[in-house]
Amino acid sequence: MACGELRADHVGTEVVLAGWVANRRDHGVVRFVDLRDRYGLIQLVADEDAPAAGMEGLSGLHPEDVIQVHGVVRMRVEGQRNPERATGDVEVLVQRVEKLSSAVRLPFEIADHIDVPEEMRMQFRYLDLRRPALQQRMALRTRANQAIRQTLVDAGFWEIETPMLTRSTPEGARDYLVPSRVRPGSWYALPQSPQIFKQLCMVGGVDKYFQIARCMRDEDLRADRQPEFTQLDMEMSFVDEEDVYALVEQVMAAVYQEVLGTELALPLPRMPYAEAVARFASDKPDLRNPLEVVDLAGCAEALEFVVFNKVLADGGWVRGLRIPDGGRLSRKQINVIEAAAKDAGAGGAAWCKVTAEGPTGPLSRFLKVGAEETPVDCPVGIGNLSVAGADFLRCLQARPGDLVVTIADHPRRAMVALDAVRRKAGELMDLVQGPDQLLWITEFPLFEEGEEGEFHPAHHPFTCPVLEDVPALEGGQKAGIRSRAYDLVLNGTELGSGSVRIHQRALQETIFKAIGLAADVAEERFAFLLEAFRYGAPPHAGFAIGLDRLYALLFGAESIRDVIAFPKTATGSCPLTGAPSVVDESQLRELGIRQDSANPNEA
């Protein structure tokens, strides 16, 4: 029997409990100790009904000592019960106590209400893990993983483990490298994802594969990024997008049911990438935020605003957001929105408040009526507008009381800035409410356009293009070529992505050519995969979900570090073990590696 499981049903039973001393309350002739194990807390008591051994056993204990007690469960009398605790109706009258191990003074208290620096929580993670909040997240994580496995195994999937020591592929993130002792000068790489192996599984006739896989990328970190993280990786043969959507939706529904106890409404909504960008200036829109972007290209020119006209002439975006009732935002709050746009890389944000007397704010002078004109009669009651100004606000469907924020910039920067403005305005206006919004973003572009107008592949080179775009692709076009790649988005966060893969050699060669990967280079880097595809490759498609991020969102954790048992810091170090660390010179010698003498670790 465990501490946290005792209830009124157990009254009268003799129990042997073991756990950690969570708290002591010593009244001299009555002593209480709260004993904690993974299942919860139980109050131990020694009073005049307890034998001397019990009374003595409960004295001289220190916080976090590990003890075993023999005792009898008894009902607490009315008025002494603690409804705050699951075990609060009962207590254990102690017969004898055995101290299994004692604890020195702890660096922090084991209680959820104590605020502890994160670095210290990581350094003493084994103590942090004793705290109920973190334990609950580990329990939830176990159940969610189990729900995933159950769903996939029931659907006929095999769980296949792929190598951790594999071959470096220069694309994508930096690899973590591992030297080979047996073959000096050669290196393994830790997998950035099991991508290639899962495709090989498909060629191998494993038509339904999944794995809860660790992935490693040697890149700088963020609150939602760790050097090693966990993905749910899936792949299927003889399927198309629809099968992947259906499967992933089933998995998500199972996780929602298990973790939150809620039904996920299926099927999930879908939105092509182009629509998401046009309406929300994002490939991962938060649909809880009702604000939408308006393209002002058609009605901005007549304003004779130099910045707008210059951007339009250069092929840039002039787009804006109407924030209903945003007129109530203070100048300070609008500055915050403007700062968000600037942080995102835009030169600025031109805005105006709309009132019955006319527009106010930086943009207003381009909208107001000139001295010798007569104001336009505006049907929604905005005063003092020029013809072009009225047209501009009509595009935005602005009404008195609104705030209008516009961004003019290169498309790439404008998009990021509009997204930032939309998020910030949604936050300030308290618009982001309601149930979770999961959706599919489909038909991602095959190529991304950089700041200088150059194109580079948006995904790995095995992503299948949309078939009707292939002729244009063969003709050398890159802009607007769609791929059969898709993302799953939750409340403005990308949870995962996947694609239909290329399984035909001719198309693969077209893609290699289009992304500027010479045939011989491609052959060298992906020789084994391309070779495999020669022996009969099934059409296949897959998906991968970042579980740390998903769980952090579902469990209400602030950081993915709070859903990982042993996380690392923002510089990839582990305060608990001291990793990464210097190693013995002899270890390096054995590996045939000579360390740069400038290495600061030597000092």
Added chain:
RNA sequence: GGGGAUGUGGCGCAAUUGGUUAGCGUACCAGACUGUCGAUCUGGUGGUUGCGGGUUCGAGUCCCGUCAUCCUCGCCA
């Protein structure tokens, strides 16, 4: 690699324009106490103010450097 924030007993915080022996809460230790449950009461231990320089009669406070942590941009096919 860039930018920002933080760093004072174990933990959370304070310390006037640079000015006495660096305070408070909590935890911890000891004692007291008949029912507590984040017990209470009394007493006590505990500090190289992240580290290294500098300015000054005098530095927790000002300056320079450095380290660590967090956030963020770049980066993460």
